Amino acid sequence: MEHNDNFWWYITLRGPAGLEDVLSSAAESTGCLGSTVTNEGDAVDLQVYYRANQDLGEWLKMLQPYLEPWREIEIKDMGRVENRAWNTEWMDAFPPLNVGEKLVVMAPWHAGKEDPGRLPIFIYPGSAFGTGYHQSTQAVLTLMERWLKPGDVVADIGCGTAILSIAALKMGAERAYARDLDPSVVHEAVRNTLELNGIAEEKLDIAVGDLLKGFEHKVDLLLANILYEPNLAMLPDVAGALNPGGRAIFSGLVVEEGEKFKEKLAENGLRLVDEVRLDDWCGLAVARL
Numbered sequence: 657m658e659h660n661d662n663f664w665w666y667i668t669l670r671g672p673a674g675l676e677d678v679l680s681s682a683a684e685s686t687g688c689l690g691s692t693v694t695n696e697g698d699a700v701d702l703q704v705y706y707r708a709n710q711d712l713g714e715w716l717k718m719l720q721p722y723l724e725p726w727r728e729i730e731i732k733d734m735g736r737v738e739n740r741a742w743n744t745e746w747m748d749a750f751p752p753l754n755v756g757e758k759l760v761v762m763a764p765w766h767a768g769k770e771d772p773g774r775l776p777i778f779i780y781p782g783s784a785f786g787t788g789y790h791q792s793t794q795a796v797l798t799l800m801e802r803w804l805k806p807g808d809v810v811a812d813i814g815c816g817t818a819i820l821s822i823a824a825l826k827m828g829a830e831r832a833y834a835r836d837l838d839p840s841v842v843h844e845a846v847r848n849t850l851e852l853n854g855i856a857e858e859k860l861d862i863a864v865g866d867l868l869k870g871f872e873h874k875v876d877l878l879l880a881n882i883l884y885e886p887n888l889a890m891l892p893d894v895a896g897a898l899n900p901g902g903r904a905i906f907s908g909l910v911v912e913e914g915e916k917f918k919e920k921l922a923e924n925g926l927r928l929v930d931e932v933r934l935d936d937w938c939g940l941a942v943a944r945l
Contacts, residue, residue, distance in 0.1 A: 664689060665706040665715055668733040671726065673700050677791070677936055679729065681883060681908055682722035684790055686715065687816050687838055701732060708736070718838055725885060752776075756798035759823070764852060777823045778852045792907040795932045795939025796820055796881050799905045802930060803941050804829060804877055811835070811868075811875040811897065813890065814882035814908075818846045818862055824877070825855045833873055835865030868893040878904040884913040888920065895925035895944050903929065907939040914938035 669679050676693060679702040683691055689705040706715045712734060723729050752762040752770055760774040770776045777797075800820070804810070806828035812821040815834035824832055850857055865871060867890040876899050880887055887906050894904050904926070909917055911933060918928055921942055930941035 663708055663736045663738050665708055665712045666703050666733075666735060666737050667706070667712075667716060667719060667731060668701055668703045669723070669729055670699055670701050670732040671729040673698050675726070675728065676700050676702070677910065678726060680790060681792060682719065682726075682729075684793075684816060685722050685814065685882065685908075686718045687836075705737070712736075722883065725883075753794075755794050756801045758801050759797055761797075761819075775826065777819065777826060779817075779819065779849060791934035791937040792881055792909070792939070793819070795934050795937055796879055796905050796907045797823060798932045799930055799939050799941045800824060800827065800877075800879070803903045803905065808876035809833075809873070809899075811871070811873065811878045813865075813867055813878065813880045814886065815862065816881075818849070818860065820879045820881060821860055821862070822849055822853055822855060824879070825859050826853050829877070830859070832860050833871070833875065834860060834862040835867075835871065836862075837864065837866055868897055871897060873897070874899045874902075876902050878902070880904070881907045883908045884910075884917065887917065891917075891920055891924045891926075894942075898944055900944070903941055903943050905939060905941050907937065909938050909940070910936050911938050914940060 671679055673695065683702060683704040689707060691702050691704045694701040752760050752766045754760050754774060758775055759777060760770040761777050761779060762770060764778050800823065804824055804827050808829045810824045810829045810832040812818060812832055812834040815821055815836045818834045821832035821834045846862060847857055850860060867886060875897060878894060878897060887908065898904065921927060925945050926942040927945055928940060929943045932939040
């Protein structure tokens, strides 16, 4: 299907109140454009928006695996929506966002409005959701400030919009390898975002990949802002992907999952070195034993 900006697809997810972050994280993992939340008594609806560059059924196929662990979540509705008025409202809803001590995530029309001393990570409005405004992403960026060193080689597993790779390169990483199950992540929008942030395209190697399966590179910093189950599935392969002195940062974990995840580190040759908690979400930085 050809790219179409006249309308967007939407899929409405319904779950019990309190699962807003779970719904948002699932949507973010599929590379959605954005979402709106509506609370209805004990339930919450998340309407997720997707580009019309492929059939709605293809987006649905990508979303369903992230929903399978959550039987309480159902697909309430789906269809198409004209994008113009909603897009304007959405753009206004994403002001510059300070992250950690040194970063600010911002859309290009806010350029120049950042606080002095903060490094701007620019995003296009079409990719604003899930590229800094979700707590799990903010947790990774905060830990990256502390643990990324100039010249590092980085892996970004489950990269989505590749914002973590782009942030790493802008913070001084030498090269980033970004991998995602979704073939749609390898598209023009990522190249445009690289250009917007002044990063040479050859510094980012982005490709389709399933966690660390077939990943043959050694890296200094591994980033994984994905859900608990894929993080856990990848854990046995992490130490082997790190250079001596290498670190890994995991997020996409609610606090309770983070506690369980920490219990699995030692048996996989890793130890906890840092942690960030933002609301119900946590980010964990680990190193090899």
